[in-house]
Amino acid sequence: MPLLEIRNLSVEFSTTSGKFRAVDGIDVTVEPNDLMAIVGESGSGKSVSMLAVMGLLPWTATITADVMAFNGHDLRDMTAKQRRRIIGRDMSMIFQEPMSSLNPCFTVGFQIKESLKKHTDLDRKGRQNRAIELMQLVGIPAPEKRLNAFPHQLSGGMSQRAMIAMALACEPKLLIADEPTTALDVTIQAQILELLTSLQEETGMALILITHDMGVVAETVRRVQVQYAGQKVEEQEVGALFDDPHHPYTAALLAALPERATERRLPTIPGVVPGQFDRPQGCLFSPRCRFANAHCKAVEPVQASPEMGLALCHYPLSHGEPTNREKAS
Template sequence: MALLSIRNLSVEFATAAGPFRAVDGVDLTVDQGDVLAIVGESGSGKSVSMLAMMGLLPWTATITADEMSFDGRDIRRLSARERRKVIGRDMAMIFQEPMSSLNPCFTVGFQIKEALRQHLNLDRAQRHARAIELMDLVGIPAPEKRLSAFPHQLSGGMSQRVMIAMALACKPRLLIADEPTTALDVTIQAQILDLLSDLQKETGMALILITHDMGVVAETAQRVQVQYAGQKVEEQPVEGLFATPHHPYTAALLAALPERATTRRLPTIPGVVPGQYDRPAGCLFAPRCAKATEICHSTRAPVQGAELGLARCHHPVTQPEEATQ
């Protein structure tokens, strides 16, 4: 049985101009110990999908799904009290922008201990010892001293490590890392990714890595799920995706990597991701796709079989040489 199973997840936001569908029929499966990367441009619904599953979207969001289960429990049917027992303990999330995710009014030690107080039956001394252990685990020097620091007194890299310590506090079975290296310099990025990879291997937890960095995907993930304009357009093991992407969008993303460039000018994807007012009637990628035909513009794309990476496409790529054209 999968640890996390989501089927046909859709999220609509109420706006002054009418409803906007940010996530459109997304499926996702994660097993215990799995490392799944979700990639795509900004606005592709990566973060919103996970926030919907965690119950962290505002009241303006309408969430529907045929299935949304964690460890065999239907998340949709959990009461607010029952959900709070799961979120933060068995399922945790590292948010983007640690400087805005940490509360500036409290010390980082207080914020780590608060997670422990909410979910674990530990007394004050045990919470203090566990907080020091967590700070040390994520590589923060002089952890006992740092517990009394406020977020503004820490660097971006240190703040991100504090966020990771908070997420790991209750030894979750599933960790969601949402752009964990955003706004960090390259050296710190590598340290954070190595830390997450090592912790995942040591604890055996499942890891969902939300990113737009294909280099991070190649180094860290076992499977890759590609999203575009709120839809899942492809899913493959990482080796297969880099060798033969089956959706033209995935192929275009990989072709734009500097290390894959065959000319002095990097290839680009023309146009922009469709928004609320310009969503095509057919395939959402058709206006930007060099392979698009009339059917692509008029008819929603079907989902291909697993042998073609579950590509949501009328004309999936089938040969490695096609993917590089």
């Protein structure tokens, strides 16, 4: 049985100018001890889809799904009280900005021990010892001293490590890391990623890494799900994805990597991710796709076979070329 199973997840936000669909029919399956990444540009619905699973979206969001189950529990039918028993204990999340996610009014130690107090039977001394153990686990020196520090007294790397310690406090079965290295310099990024993957191996938890950095994906995960404009457009094992991407968007993302550039000018993807008022009628990527034709612009695509990476494309690519060149011309 999958640890996390999501089918046809959609999220709509009510705004003063109408409704905006940020997530459109996403499917996600995570097995125990899985290690996967969700990638895509900003505005692809990566964070929103996982925040919907966590139950952390505002009241303006309308969430629908055919299936939304975690560890055998149907998340759709849970009350807020029932969900709070799972969130923070069996399912945890590391948020994008540690400096804005940590409460500036409380010490780091208080915030780590708050989760332990909520979800475990440890007494005060036990919570203190566990907090020190967690700080050591994530590589924070002098943990007894750092527990009494406020967030503003920590560097960006230390704040991120403290966030990881909070997320791991109750030994979750699933950890969602939302852009965990975005605000950090390159050397600290490597340390945080190595820490997350080593902890995943040691504890056996499943890890979902949300990122737009394909270099990070190549070095970190086993399986990749690519999202664009709120839709899942491809899913493959990491090696197969880098060797033979099947969706034009995935291929364009990989072509934009500096280490893959063959010309002096770095390849780019023209245009931007469609928003509330500029969503095309057919394939959402068609205005930016060099292979798109009139059919692509008029008719919504359907998922291809698993052999073609479940690509949401009329003409999935094979080794860089559409499977049907005549139709795609």
